[in-house]
Amino acid sequence: MNNLYNEIITAKSNEKIPLFNSGKSMHSKYSPVREAESFGSEIQPGANYTIILGLGGAYHVDSFYRHHPDHKIMVIEESQNDINLLSQIECVKKLNENSNILITSKENFQQFLIDSYIPAFHGGINILCHRAWYDNNKNSADEILKKLDQTIKYISKDFSVQSHFGFIWQKNILSNLKILGTNKIKTIKFDINKTAAIIAAGPSLDFTVSNILKERNKYCIFATDTSLNVLASHNIKPDAVISIDGQNISYQHFIGYTNPDTTFIFDLQANFNAVNYVSKYTSNIIFIKSGHPFCNYAEPFSDSEITKIDCGAGTVTIAAIDFAKKAGFTDFEVFGADFSYRNNKPYTKGTYLDTLYRLNENKLLASENLYTNLLYRTEITRNENIIETEILNSYKKTFIEWINSYNLKYTYENSIYKISANNQKTNIIELKTLRFDYEKFIKILCADAKKINESDLKTIDHPLIISSLPLISYLRTKTPNLTFSEAVKLALSKILEYT
Numbered sequence: 001m002n003n004l005y006n007e008i009i010t011a012k013s014n015e016k017i018p019l020f021n022s023g024k025s026m027h028s029k030y031s032p033v034r035e036a037e038s039f040g041s042e043i044q045p046g047a048n049y050t051i052i053l054g055l056g057g058a059y060h061v062d063s064f065y066r067h068h069p070d071h072k073i074m075v076i077e078e079s080q081n082d083i084n085l086l087s088q089i090e091c092v093k094k095l096n097e098n099s100n101i102l103i104t105s106k107e108n109f110q111q112f113l114i115d116s117y118i119p120a121f122h123g124g125i126n127i128l129c130h131r132a133w134y135d136n137n138k139n140s141a142d143e144i145l146k147k148l149d150q151t152i153k154y155i156s157k158d159f160s161v162q163s164h165f166g167f168i169w170q171k172n173i174l175s176n177l178k179i180l181g182t183n184k185i186k187t188i189k190f191d192i193n194k195t196a197a198i199i200a201a202g203p204s205l206d207f208t209v210s211n212i213l214k215e216r217n218k219y220c221i222f223a224t225d226t227s228l229n230v231l232a233s234h235n236i237k238p239d240a241v242i243s244i245d246g247q248n249i250s251y252q253h254f255i256g257y258t259n260p261d262t263t264f265i266f267d268l269q270a271n272f273n274a275v276n277y278v279s280k281y282t283s284n285i286i287f288i289k290s291g292h293p294f295c296n297y298a299e300p301f302s303d304s305e306i307t308k309i310d311c312g313a314g315t316v317t318i319a320a321i322d323f324a325k326k327a328g329f330t331d332f333e334v335f336g337a338d339f340s341y342r343n344n345k346p347y348t349k350g351t352y353l354d355t356l357y358r359l360n361e362n363k364l365l366a367s368e369n370l371y372t373n374l375l376y377r378t379e380i381t382r383n384e385n386i387i388e389t390e391i392l393n394s395y396k397k398t399f400i401e402w403i404n405s406y407n408l409k410y411t412y413e414n415s416i417y418k419i420s421a422n423n424q425k426t427n428i429i430e431l432k433t434l435r436f437d438y439e440k441f442i443k444i445l446c447a448d449a450k451k452i453n454e455s456d457l458k459t460i461d462h463p464l465i466i467s468s469l470p471l472i473s474y475l476r477t478k479t480p481n482l483t484f485s486e487a488v489k490l491a492l493s494k495i496l497e498y499t
Helices: 032-036 059-067 080-086 090-096 109-116 131-135 138-182 205-214 225-233 249-254 272-279 293-301 316-326 352-360 367-375 390-405 438-451 463-467 469-478 484-497
Strands: 005-010 016-020 049-053 072-077 101-105 125-129 195-199 219-224 240-243 263-267 285-289 331-335 380-383 386-389 409-413 416-420
Touching: 005 080, 032 059, 049 059, 049 138, 059 072, 059 090, 072 080, 072 109, 080 101, 090 101, 101 109, 109 138, 125 131, 125 138, 131 138, 138 272, 138 285, 138 293, 138 438, 138 469, 138 484, 195 205, 195 225, 195 316, 205 225, 205 331, 219 225, 219 316, 225 240, 225 249, 240 249, 240 316, 249 272, 263 272, 263 316, 272 285, 285 293, 293 438, 293 463, 293 469, 316 331, 316 390, 386 390, 438 463, 438 484, 463 469, 469 484
Parallel strands: 049 072, 049 125, 072 101, 195 219, 195 331, 219 240, 240 263, 263 285
Antiparallel strands: 005 016, 331 416, 380 386, 409 416
16 A cells, blocks of 8 residues: 655644655645644534544644534544554644544544444534645545545435434333333244245245245244235244334234244334234243344343344344344245335235235225335336335345355345355354343433433433434434434433333
8 A cells, every 4th residue: 555645844833744755745834733724614504523534744633623622523544554654743643632533544434434423413524625635645535535425325324214213213112121021031942953034025925935835844934024924824834023123014014913932033123012912922022132222221131132133224134034143043045035126016915015005995096006106206227027226225235245244155046045154153142032120220221311411411422322312313303403412301301201
């Protein structure tokens, strides 16, 4: 990797400044401190996270921070080698000790941004570029700006989901923790020598379900909640059903199914009505977590860790296969994972949505019209009888990324994914229901909420505030004029309301 800088010299005012490989200096050779005073004078109001391209001697960064001490600042430099060289400069050394300033390289800034930028707290983002740094590093700077745009869009999507579901998730988690507090302790066993059949509810399941019927004893079946009614209509009783969606439509998938031998795997943020319905006839319930920070806050009150499941871009299919992998299975077949609409259908025959549309069809509005409205709600691409959308393509991308993350081999034939771990060793999770001390959890939760003071409201360091960020995002989106402090107080009152 080529370094961007050649050497460090001394300016007339006695400050150290770096020279680019071109021989040009990044800062004024006379007074870099005075030159830096006007840097970043125009920024977006309400945007308290600032990204600065170009570290150099850091005089411009220091000036900006002195004018905006409430900002979180991330400085991106070309390489870690350049950062090491620049760290000889006194101003850079000083900023390295400031916890509000992150200095990172081109290779690492995306993860730094994902980990440190909290839209509900920081508001918007400012992107500033040091002019001399850009002029001497144009191609790389443009590449960084492009990646910044991609990363911010990714974070924005996640924030948008939190803003939409924050309230539902929080309510579900608190209600599900109460169920967890009364759950009977028992060990769950699956035959990991069988093939784990992951059943999604894509249109191809219409014809691939026959494979499952023919070789039922070959499989340990992990059904997604959407596919449960479909399997039941074929008299197939799944070994396990997994549900991660917090919306009430998830509850509809379970109505009428009462097999006490099936194991139910629920994300703690999954729909409470579904969990409550299942808990009436079976204690075979395993709770998992998929990323909501409130689950981490509650976990210390459990007798063991709550199993963390990867669900990719939020898809229950990935959650199901990830759980099966962590349970010890090494061979998988995935049915109905089409990541597209086929023959103008988004789902296989027999799902709740399919039943709902057919109940509502009439001579003037056929179920096909209702499906068409669903298909064309976003921009599509068509290839013969297959329709793809951006979101479905993103689901497929994260599914393949999941496979690659474990170095698994896969084939895709006749609409079935066959995946093999080649008997690779895995850390197998203990499959048992958890013991959760709900009363102690509520006692500590109420105490923590009362202890939060005004200084805590100015940061995102308090564990309870961190755990409430999705709800805070929801509240600030619903009422944009709420300050962060006001949103925290309102979020805490909502949480206590449901305890």
